[in-house]
Amino acid sequence: MVSDYYSTTLIDHFEHPRNAGAMENADAEAYVTNPVCGDSLRLYLRIDDGRVAGASFLSSGCPASIATSSAATELLVGLPLEEAEALPRERYAEAVGGLPRSKVHCSVLAASAVRQAIATWRQQRPGEGGEAGEPQARGG
Ligand code: FES
Numbered sequence: 288m289v290s291d292y293y294s295t296t297l298i299d300h301f302e303h304p305r306n307a308g309a310m311e312n313a314d315a316e317a318y319v320t321n322p323v324c325g326d327s328l329r330l331y332l333r334i335d336d337g338r339v340a341g342a343s344f345l346s347s348g349c350p351a352s353i354a355t356s357s358a359a360t361e362l363l364v365g366l367p368l369e370e371a372e373a374l375p376r377e378r379y380a381e382a383v384g385g386l387p388r389s390k391v392h393c394s395v396l397a398a399s400a401v402r403q404a405i406a407t408w409r410q411q412r413p414g415e416g417g418e419a420g421e422p423q424a425r426g427g
Contacts, residue, residue: 294384300354306343317404330400339363351393358382359397
């Protein structure tokens, strides 16, 4: 959904971010920046038995990026890694009640961070999270 305003859900996530803060001994981590505006997101994941068991984040970004990052930490928990990394940015935007037209790109940070964190986790643990004998790193 695209509108010209922040939804009440987005404002709630911005004013009361869920799972904000660094995660000690995280299993996976990613730092991503938006080259257009310079906003950044550091995402931490706890991974257990092929699923996201926990997530937290630190953000230096706009309200939309903070809200979508907050929503991401709730959406991800319990998902198998394959489902987590397949979530499109639109899913994070939906989770905050949609984004204003000028802020649609802000949900890219969360989606990129999730994919990067999981990809890095796989690269660091050959033999886990992928098919035996197949390369662990994925392109795209
Ligand atoms: Fe930079 Fe929103 S304006 S991520």
